[in-house]
Amino acid sequence: MGLALVAIVVVVCLAIAGVFRSPEEIATIPPVIVAIDAGHGGADPGAVFGEIYEKDINAAIVAHIEALIEADPELDAILTRWLDIAVANVDRVAMAEEGNASLYVSIHVNAFSDASVYGMEVWVDDTRTPDDPSWALARAIQEHLVAETAVRDRGVRSQESYLHRLTVPSVSVEVGYLTNAEERALLLDDTYQRQVATGILNGIRAFLVADGQLSESAQENPF
């Protein structure tokens, strides 16, 4: 074999091995899939205050999160519902698991008999051991949601829930209290809903970077 032929063979082999990928090809790393769940829906309104339903605020915040993810080439979203329909918790879990989501974040609004109570909480299922990454996901969302909105921080907590069914890190974010007048006004405000969405997504991104699923160099907020 002549030298020229050897060189051609080497180049062809390298090309087959993918050494000469264009920048566009390198950029097409599969996005990380995240499952975003709007709590309640359909006949289940969640918390109710007059004619204000938790399910609608949850869906509005999820729509903002989806818009942010759509603008983010490194992320893809699975929404468990985008219509005002009832979805069983087992089906919410199945959509996330079968869609290969890396994590699951459920969005809720709280209510309480004492109208003076306000603020955000992130909930983790009480069967999660201390080393379960759900806690790290919860803390990342808590930190970034508070930084983005200045919402009162009521902390990361645990309770019994359906979230134990998920094999991936999973949390439920209670973004505020419908029963508190000031917070209710904010929760109904489109700009505030967008801020909540940004804070939650920044937390998700921070968790994925710390977990090695996203690159550090990536923009935390695409806007």
Ligand SMILES: [Zn+2]
């Ligand atoms: Zn709820």
